[in-house]
Amino acid sequence: MLYKRSSQLFKEAQNYIPGGVNSPVRAFSAVGGTPIFMKEAKGAYLYDEDGRKYIDYINSWGPQILGHAYPPVIEAVIDKTKKGTSFGAPTEIETQIAELAVNMVPNIDQIRMVNSGTEACMSAVRLARGYTSRDKIIKFAGCYHGHSDSFLIQAGSGAVTFGTPNSPGVTKGTAKDTLLATYNDLSSVENLLNANKEEVACVIIEPVAGNMGCIPPTREFLQGLKDLCAKHDTLLIFDEVMTGFRLALGGAQEAYEVDADIVTFGKVIGGGLPVGAFAARKEIMDYLAPNGPVYQAGTLSGNPLAMAAGLAMLSALHQDPGVYQRLSEKTTYLRRGIAEVLEQQNVTYQLNQKGSMMSLHFTDTPVTDFASAVKGNNESFKKYFHGMLAEGVYLPPSAFETWFITDALTYQDIDKTIEATAKVAKTL
């Protein structure tokens, strides 16, 4: 049995942890089979508890953009740990990472650190509501902004994977303030704004959607959103938890040359430790406590170990902006290679890519929004996923997730991935 120890560990975990996991998509429910327990990781590779090695296309769902156990991050964390792990009082490193982030990201003056992407988005929406004195928000079907109540309405990622895009436990009162629009469809937003005049605090969007698979926006769509928001005095929130520091030093705002009013971060900004953040121009951030009336806080926010990891990560990216070109080239090479072998086997597919984000949908219609994403053939995806796993390639265990390419990946690794696809494609 290939996954003997993983199976045992999963059984034990299920006794004490709901579903055996601390985040649902890890349970492999969408693809079937037993989740693989990991023991360690280095560079582009994961090593499981049964001693198998995998080329990793999740990279902790984004943070490990420079590879696992990236030495500057590891050293920074070890160094900081020796000086104490948390004080509950301000530290200099918080200003250092804030200054660097503000310099890297367009159109923000100040940034507040939190502990997850969920917290960042939840807080950003509260800030938008406080700033505008309005209650309603617009989100897009299939976009995921973490698991706080307002966002679990037609959410993407694990929420759609498990067939509960609308979660029980979210009250009707909360749900009625979340309005749903269609990704890449400006008129759906315009209609909602017109029907709810002077009621919509913000439009929140993944500027490149990554939680219904990867779905890039058109630039006109993002710019159109910006213009519509300006017209209606509604704030535009870019949820850059996935795209921040991944698409470019300045994230999607830089990549698409569209400014948002509030930006949220997570994943890369923590270098693999639990960090989220939200940022905006000073006049908006001034609404936050202690300067302003909108309350937001965190016992472990700005934690020194997390800040050390994040600062080491952002510094490494800042000092090597060529990394984005390299990542993009590697991903393009991977996408073209996979496309070629799927075509040879007459497999129906769509490959979407933006920078180092990519996804494969088994459908013949272009995937541009939630409705087209769910048309994908999940049986083909399951087969492909398990076939690749057996070949030593670890893909996201759901068709509604993005592949995250790391700079640690070599062209040899990518060739292996393409060869594995060629082999597995024959079984589809």
Ligand SMILES: *Cc1c(COP(=O)(O)O)cnc(C)c1O
């Ligand atoms: C991952 C993700 C979140 C949630 O972040 P967590 O750290 O998992 O809470 C929010 N928005 C987007 C776009 C994400 O990809």
